[in-house]
Amino acid sequence: xxxxxxxxxxxxxxxxxxxxxxxxxxxxxxxxxxxxxxxxxxxxxxxxxxxxxxxxxxxxxxxxxxxxxxxxxxxxxxxxxxxxxxxxxxxxxxxxxxxxxxxxxxxxxxxxxxxxxxxxxxxxxxxxxxxxxxxxxxxxxxxxxxxxxxxxxxxxxxxxxxxxxxxxxxxxxxxxxxxxxxxxxxxxxxxxxxxxxxxxxxxxxxxxxxxxxxxxxxxxxxxxxxxxxxxxxxxxxxxxxxxxxxxxxxxxxxxxxxx
Numbered sequence: 737x738x739x740x741x742x743x744x745x746x747x748x749x750x751x752x753x754x755x756x757x758x759x760x761x762x763x764x765x766x767x768x769x770x771x772x773x774x775x776x777x778x779x780x781x782x783x784x785x786x787x788x789x790x791x792x793x794x795x796x797x798x799x800x801x802x803x804x805x806x807x808x809x810x811x812x813x814x815x816x817x818x819x820x821x822x823x824x825x826x827x828x829x830x831x832x833x834x835x836x837x838x839x840x841x842x843x844x845x846x847x848x849x850x851x852x853x854x855x856x857x858x859x860x861x862x863x864x865x866x867x868x869x870x871x872x873x874x875x876x877x878x879x880x881x882x883x884x885x886x887x888x889x890x891x892x893x894x895x896x897x898x899x900x901x902x903x904x905x906x907x908x909x910x911x912x913x914x915x916x917x918x919x920x921x922x923x924x925x926x927x928x929x930x931x932x933x934x935x936x937x938x939x940x941x942x943x944x945x946x947x948x949x950x951x952x953x954x955x956x957x958x959x960x961x962x963x964x965x966x967x968x969x970x971x972x973x974x975x976x977x978x979x980x981x982x983x984x985x986x987x988x989x990x991x992x993x994x995x
Contacts (some may be wrong), residue, residue: 739877740765746870750863757805758867759798759874767791768878772885788890791882795875795894799901802871806903809864816857817912823850824923851924858916861909868906872898 737745740761747755771787827850829835831843875898879891898904 739874743870743874746866750867751860754805754863754867757801759802759871759878760794761874761878764791764794764798764878765881767794768882768885771882787886788888792890792894795878798871798875799898799903802868802903803901806864806868809860810902810908813857813861813864813909813912817915820850820854820857821919823853824919847924851920854916854920854924858913858920861913861916864909865906865913868903868909872904 743758743761747758750758768791771791774787824847827843827846830837831839831846835843876891876895879894882888883891
């Protein structure tokens, strides 16, 4: 699948409020075509410098957009992660076996609500990791296209700058994803009976919304990395996918297989 089509599909499959935060790939392609279709410019000439500066300016604006959105989401995730941990402890302290007001029914009801919120939260974080991946890939591809059509040498130095940007560095989000998975395993262990109704209800949170989008994002991240079997300056960092057992559980009610 061509990258432009894949990006369009990803934008359609992400959260509605995220859709204008992705790479303006189509506009950048038009700019590259415009620059490359102009009369040949002598490298180092004033006209050549202006054309390249315009392209770099557009790319810098895209990076500013990515960084602003990514850092905003990252900050929100940190807050929500703490709130979820607090909610879990509050329910245990209030309705748990040793709580202030022990109640098996209230404890179960509230923990079910929290479990669904955690699954949704986990999905959003995976979508943000995919956001970073897909936008980095788009930048690398448009830079490759620019160099090929104009004879420029922008790709390597620009990518070296990109990999230092906040939107590219997903270590914190990956850590929160893993902590979220550990919480699911520790606080909400899988039911022993295969095909448990409660287990399935917990996993199908979001229905055709965030759940389905998360599965699609996981598939895209894996597909992007399968595109190249060799490591280079332009390779994405190692991908820390959700725990294999969690992926398997996600597949229980998903029409989309995770490969």
